[in-house]
Amino acid sequence: RKEVEQDPGPFNVPEGATVAFNCTYSNSASQSFFWYRQDCRKEPKLLMSVYSSGNEDGRFTAQLNRASQYISLLIRDSKLSDSATYLCVVNYLEYGNKLVFGAGTILRVKS
């Protein structure tokens, strides 16, 4: 089983749609979880951290389910500018707290 797994997509959605991505991780001891965004031919940038209680930032909501070892990202009212690759990131304590990146989920928002 891969350390961090994501559906690669692409997810093709119309503007205004709600879209959700899931990510599963293999290490139950992981403590830190993040979603990064990567635009085409650009570097990854932190979108948001994922907290146990769930957290929201505008149109974006991140949730963590420790029992099932998955993380989700919900985007409401999708904009054209949301088109990007979304990377799920998990820390692995046994690797010296190393961050492990998922392969990413491609989102394409169309007008």
Place this chain on the structure above:
Amino acid sequence: DAGVIQSPRHEVTEMGQEVTLRCKPISGHDYLFWYRQTMMRGLELLIYFNNNVPIDDSGMPEDRFSAKMPNASFSTLKIQPSEPRDSAVYFCASSLDTRGEKLFFGSGTQLSVL
């Protein structure tokens, strides 16, 4: 702050040549990371430094790859000799710690080995 600065942005070289990638981290960041990104394998950590000292190089593919950090403001990743399978985007990132909340990436170096 200018952010993490990498050079060159693009590098095209022939198989067997030596390639040197450069990185200047954000001032004050104690951690520096080198990542490689390909379509097949995604984003992989190659090596990271804490206060200029290599901490984990388990991701370095083989002896052809080496990385140095002679001071807090400069790091290099060298490939010698280069091979076509080394073609990828190489990112440098810096951070205040090993968590992901304050990890900042440079713009990357697109390496093509012919």
